Amino acid sequence: MYNKIIKKINNHIKNRLSEETIYKIQRKLIDSGIFIKTEELITITILTMLITLIITTIICIIFTIHIITSIIITLTIPLSLTFYIYYKNEKRLEEIEQELPDYLRQISSLIKVGLGLESAFKELSQTINNSLNDEIKRALLETSFGRPFDESLMEIANKNNSDNLKHTFQLIIHSWNSGGNLSEILEAIADDLSDTIMLKKQRKAGVMMSVMFLVISSVIATPFALGMIQLYTQFISISGRTNPLSEVIPISSTGYIIIQAILVSILLGIVMYSDAKKGIKYMIIIVPASLAVYYFSQQILTGIMGGII
Incomplete structure (x- = not known):
């Protein structure tokens, strides 16, 4: 009985939301460390709010507390969940930007020993485990399916909505296509990013x-x-x-x-x-x-x- 109700609500939510909306929400959930389907999370939230509203309303009636208290407590559930997801994504983006300077310096070192840009990213992706490297791995995976490497890099910046990532990858792609000295450019970008991060702190x-x-x-x-x-x-x-x-x-x-x-x-x-x-x-x-x-x-x-x- 319970599973049937959950399944019906899941299907209703899935039919109401567009695939693009579900995909965007799902990505935010995964990035925040919540590994659950979008429609299932919405269903659980709605049911939790309903149960909370019933219980708190009964308590308010028994102890003659204003009914608005019940409404406020109920509304804290979706608000707290939204804030948690937003906070975790912002925290992850901050970690990515802080990891970027050191990552660029290591890429620069690999280029100096003779590796190409894409090969340097592949080599480094196998030895580092952090949020930035997870994004790089996704970009390299897309590249293996035929997507251009420069588009995959820019997609990282666009998905995370980071000006630092956009500026960095634009400079890297431009220098790569124009045949500039990538190792020196990467070190210069890394130094600028480090100074910017320090100023923000x-x-x-x-x-x-x-x-x-x-x-x-x-x-x-x-x-x-x-x-x-x-x-x-x-x-x-x-x-x-x-x-x-x-x-x-x-x-x-x-x-x-x-x-x-x-x-x-x-x-x-x-x-x-x-x-x-x-x-x-x-x-x-x-x-x-x-x-x-x-x-x-x-x-x-x-x-x-x-x-x-």
Whole structure:
């Protein structure tokens, strides 16, 4: 019974999504270390969310907790999974870029002893085990099926969406086709990449305090303060005094928290990577975390004040 339901949902999801979409998601999953079919992962996520929603809703009813708590907890499942996949892929790309300078230097050494560019890549691919070499092995495998080597190299950069890889492979292919001194060019590229990586590390270290301030302000300080304001408004209403803003405060507070979390995420992307798009990975976790602190702080403070009163 259970297997039949899973199979039906898998087939429905597979029919709904295009082959290109399934392929892209599947590649992201494999790169992040999740070896499961796309449709199966989506099915498991949906069922897990449904079970979580039922259980948390029952708990909220029993302990008279606002039902939105159940919704927030349920939504953390797909958000956390998305953030994990995004984080693992970004981490893998960072590892590839850090491994690239040393890899190029070793290729340069093999070219100096008389090997051609493609032969040097093949020779080195048999002795190294890292994320960059996994991509090189895929490119060499595609080459064995008749695809040009330069296209296979550029495909690595395009799939990983890395400017450093694109720039590096474009220079290598251009020098290879024009008959330039590849060994010297590879060493020069490796030195430039090493300097760039070092500058990025220094910049991250220099802005870490600012980043921590932004995160604490968005995730903890602001939601907690607005939660206190909401609780104070409720307390005034209970005491018999009317507040014309009592109905507006929850909506405006939620909107303010979401807007601030989005802006902070974009700022983090700019500060850490000089790219606002990189802030998406922070947005996925900061927005729900801020809302969770806002609502849970109200529940906790309400319990404490209720005990005092």
